[in-house]
Amino acid sequence: MERFDVIVVGAGPAGATAGRALAQAGLNVLVVERAATPGAKNVSGGLLYSRAVAEVYPEFWKHAPIERAIAAHQIVMLGEHTSTALDFRSAQAATPPFNAFSVLRAKLDPWLATQAEEAGASLISGVNVDALLVENGRVVGIQAGPDQIGADVVVVAEGTAGLLLKQAGLRGPHNPHDVSLGVKEVIALPPDVIEERFQCDAETGAAYTLVGSTGGVEGGGFIYTNKASLSVGVVVKIDSLYASGRHPHEILDAFKAHPLVQRLVRGGEVVEYSAQTVHRGGFHLATQLVGDGYVVAGSAARLLVNNVLTLRGMDFAITSAVEAAQAILQARFAGSYTAATLGNYVERLKATSIYQDWRTFKDAYGLMENPRLFSLYPDLAGEVLERLLTADTKPGSKALGALSEALKGKASWLTLSQDMLQIARGMVL
Amino acid sequence: MNIVALVKYSRDVTEIKVDPATSELRTAGVPERVGLIDKNVVEAAVRLKEATGAGLKVIALAPATARDSFKDVLAMGVDEVVLIEDPFDGEAEAGIVVRLLEAAIRKLDPVDVVLCGFASDDGYSFQVGPRLAERLRRPLLAYARGITPEGGGLRVEQNLDDRMQTVTAPLPALVSIDEEAFPPRRTTLMDALKAKKKPVNVWGIETELGLSRADLESSARIADTRLTGVVVRRQQRVLKGQDLGAMADELIDALEQAGVLKGAA
Ligand SMILES: Cc1cc2nc3c(=O)[nH]c(=O)nc-3n(C[C@H](O)[C@H](O)[C@H](O)COP(=O)(O)OP(=O)(O)OC[C@H]3O[C@@H](n4cnc5c(N)ncnc54)[C@H](O)[C@@H]3O)c2cc1C
Numbered sequence: 001m002e003r004f005d006v007i008v009v010g011a012g013p014a015g016a017t018a019g020r021a022l023a024q025a026g027l028n029v030l031v032v033e034r035a036a037t038p039g040a041k042n043v044s045g046g047l048l049y050s051r052a053v054a055e056v057y058p059e060f061w062k063h064a065p066i067e068r069a070i071a072a073h074q075i076v077m078l079g080e081h082t083s084t085a086l087d088f089r090s091a092q093a094a095t096p097p098f099n100a101f102s103v104l105r106a107k108l109d110p111w112l113a114t115q116a117e118e119a120g121a122s123l124i125s126g127v128n129v130d131a132l133l134v135e136n137g138r139v140v141g142i143q144a145g146p147d148q149i150g151a152d153v154v155v156v157a158e159g160t161a162g163l164l165l166k167q168a169g170l171r172g173p174h175n176p177h178d179v180s181l182g183v184k185e186v187i188a189l190p191p192d193v194i195e196e197r198f199q200c201d202a203e204t205g206a207a208y209t210l211v212g213s214t215g216g217v218e219g220g221g222f223i224y225t226n227k228a229s230l231s232v233g234v235v236v237k238i239d240s241l242y243a244s245g246r247h248p249h250e251i252l253d254a255f256k257a258h259p260l261v262q263r264l265v266r267g268g269e270v271v272e273y274s275a276q277t278v279h280r281g282g283f284h285l286a287t288q289l290v291g292d293g294y295v296v297a298g299s300a301a302r303l304l305v306n307n308v309l310t311l312r313g314m315d316f317a318i319t320s321a322v323e324a325a326q327a328i329l330q331a332r333f334a335g336s337y338t339a340a341t342l343g344n345y346v347e348r349l350k351a352t353s354i355y356q357d358w359r360t361f362k363d364a365y366g367l368m369e370n371p372r373l374f375s376l377y378p379d380l381a382g383e384v385l386e387r388l389l390t391a392d393t394k395p396g397s398k399a400l401g402a403l404s405e406a407l408k409g410k411a412s413w414l415t416l417s418q419d420m421l422q423i424a425r426g427m428v429l
Numbered sequence: 430m431n432i433v434a435l436v437k438y439s440r441d442v443t444e445i446k447v448d449p450a451t452s453e454l455r456t457a458g459v460p461e462r463v464g465l466i467d468k469n470v471v472e473a474a475v476r477l478k479e480a481t482g483a484g485l486k487v488i489a490l491a492p493a494t495a496r497d498s499f500k501d502v503l504a505m506g507v508d509e510v511v512l513i514e515d516p517f518d519g520e521a522e523a524g525i526v527v528r529l530l531e532a533a534i535r536k537l538d539p540v541d542v543v544l545c546g547f548a549s550d551d552g553y554s555f556q557v558g559p560r561l562a563e564r565l566r567r568p569l570l571a572y573a574r575g576i577t578p579e580g581g582g583l584r585v586e587q588n589l590d591d592r593m594q595t596v597t598a599p600l601p602a603l604v605s606i607d608e609e610a611f612p613p614r615r616t617t618l619m620d621a622l623k624a625k626k627k628p629v630n631v632w633g634i635e636t637e638l639g640l641s642r643a644d645l646e647s648s649a650r651i652a653d654t655r656l657t658g659v660v661v662r663r664q665q666r667v668l669k670g671q672d673l674g675a676m677a678d679e680l681i682d683a684l685e686q687a688g689v690l691k692g693a694a
Contacts, residue, residue, distance in 0.1 A: 002619065032618065124621040126501065144618040 014298025014317035015157035019116035021325035039109025043276035065107035067226035068205030078212035082382025139293035184233030187268035212378025283362035367426035430483035434474035438491035503624035558605035
């Protein structure tokens with residue numbers, strides 16, 4: 001049987017980074033990716049948070065295919081005919097070390113894979129890994145078509161679905177409740193139109209996080225500016241989507257038809273449509289990261305920080321891959337690749353800032369289960385402001401009075417205060 | 430025995446869009462790859478290699494940056510790729526392409542069998558096979574659906590649209606592969622790993638082929654000026670029948686009305 005020191009399954013951000021780190025340390029590494037070219041089928045909204053990534057790929061913005069530095073964030077609540085926004089702009093985010101970049105996976109992933117290849121990893125694309133080879137509970141290699149290839153350790157970086165782990169009996173099935181579906185379009189627009197519409201310059205761009213207008217299905221929308229296109233999409237809970245009986249693209253179409261969104265995307269040509277599941281990223285859903293002969297990195301290990309304001313999967317994937325690689329090197333030094341020797345990965349990961357952020361925002365998960373956040377409150381915010389800003393011919397009232405009128409028949413004060421407390425727990429306190 | 434398969438590095442035709450206003454084809458930014466038809470050419474060549482133990486090289490006209498695009502072809506069983514660095518960015522007329530290919534094949538001599546597609550994915554001019562056979566003074570066995578080595582030569586089944594014709598010819602010969610014949614094999618991980626060690630050699634037209642660009646250009650007789658799509662309108666009808674049987678009846682009626690079906694009961 002052909003052998004490598006390490007086999008990495010998947011060349012997304014996690015797999016490519018693990019491959020690079022291990023090859024740099026002189027190991028004989030094979031990275032296997034099922035897409036014909038890395039990234040061809042991978043979906044992200046497309047904000048790569050840069051600080052943690054720059055620790056692994058120093059000043060990557062000078063070399064990697066990034067689109068725009070995100071220096072403007074809009075957090076918007078979409079009511080049926082209103083929109084209420086918080087507009088944040090930072091000049092600091094437009095200069096090194098930046099905060100986030102918009103990226104397109106079809107460009108970013110091949111670049112990451114090339115970094116792994118240049119470090120000496122063997123990358124094979126267009127080949128699906130069919131199974132993990134397991135002997136006496138220990139992962140000893142992979143099966144791909146007719147070929148079996150052995151390795152001291154397998155890095156499982158297969159993304160959200162986690163089919164290989166499930167099939168090998170190393171992990172239980174997903175609960176549909178914990179998974180969302182993201183549907184996304186890339187809409188081409190000339191750079192000057194983008195810069196005018198989103199009030200940015202040639203290098204910088206804006207990110208919109210939008211709540212509401214997803215047809216009452218729990219989830220949210222995003223609009224990110226690329227160089228000459230927008231990434232526009234919605235991420236909705238799969239069980240709610242299913243219960244609503246609606247097609248994912250209907251939700252996206254309805255979202256795009258909201259007057260605010262419509263104005264931002266108008267005139268653009270849809271050049272790409274994609275859909276992918278994304279784990280909802282609850283801290284309480286953390287899974288086993290190591291076992292005998294294998295480690296799990298990136299979204300295959302459900303590593304995702306999602307606190308409504310930011311969705312961080314790619315940088316978490318990269319960070320986890322580096323820690324996994326370090327643990328593998330330590331285990332190699334010890335000459336044994338058991339769950340115990342590889343367990344150092346878990347300790348290392350727990351010490352990272354992103355893992356700690358994950359824990360910090362653990363209550364945001366419950367928040368995102370609250371249907372009123374997605375249907376009632378965006379309308380309510382709009383209605384209250386409408387009442388306050390409209391100079392009507394009938395007498396009006398102060399904010400609290402306006403809120404009380406807007407609330408009538410929709411929710412009680414008690415519900416409202418409970419929800420506010422939940423929001424506070426998730427994001428503020 | 431030595432085999433050469435000609436592979437076109439062409440635009441991904443599935444990615445070409447038509448400008449709705451002018452019907453012009455938008456070719457800018459369309460990704461390039463080894464043509465689909467050409468994968469079948471490679472399959473035919475690999476099967477012949479397996480049947481005869483011959484050596485097998487691929488010649489492709491492509492930009493030098495396309496080097497990495499031949500991994501699949503090498504994984505299928507090709508020994509080596511010769512990449513002729515295309516000075517014309519894929520825009521050369523067939524007459525020039527044929528001269529470049531001829532020069533490369535002569536440089537690789539002795540070459541017993543040259544295999545190519547009946548046409549290319551994107552250009553679809555149907556010219557390269559016949560014109561190259563003429564320049565190389567080889568018999569052309571066109572539209573092959575079956576190729577068998579026989580008595581030091583080849584037996585080829587040719588698809589002539591309304592009939593199949595089986596012909597034999599001595600070597601050296603040139604064979605063009607029929608549409609959809611020889612569907613390419615799936616390669617395995619081990620194939621791909623072996624392919625990593627196989628060479629892609631880049632040849633310059635002046636340095637390796639001894640041709641001059643100016644001379645080639647002056648031989649061009651045809652200039653492309655405009656490329657537009659031909660609009661084909663498809664009828665779309667939704668069958669509204671209650672059950673499958675009713676829908677089938679409706680479908681038959683519709684096909685009869687359109688003159689596609691005749692005499693259905
Ligand atoms: C709609 C949407 C929006 C998102 N937005 C953001 C965002 O803005 N910012 C952010 O940081 N994150 C975002 N994420 C999350 C982010 O995409 C993931 O967390 C990240 O891609 C995880 O990286 P990974 O390398 O672990 O997995 P992936 O990127 O999924 O890579 C896994 C790779 O493994 C390959 N593979 C899988 N199975 C096999 C197999 N059996 N054999 C061979 N290869 C295999 C796949 O083809 C793929 O290339 C978003 C996700 C979605 C769905």
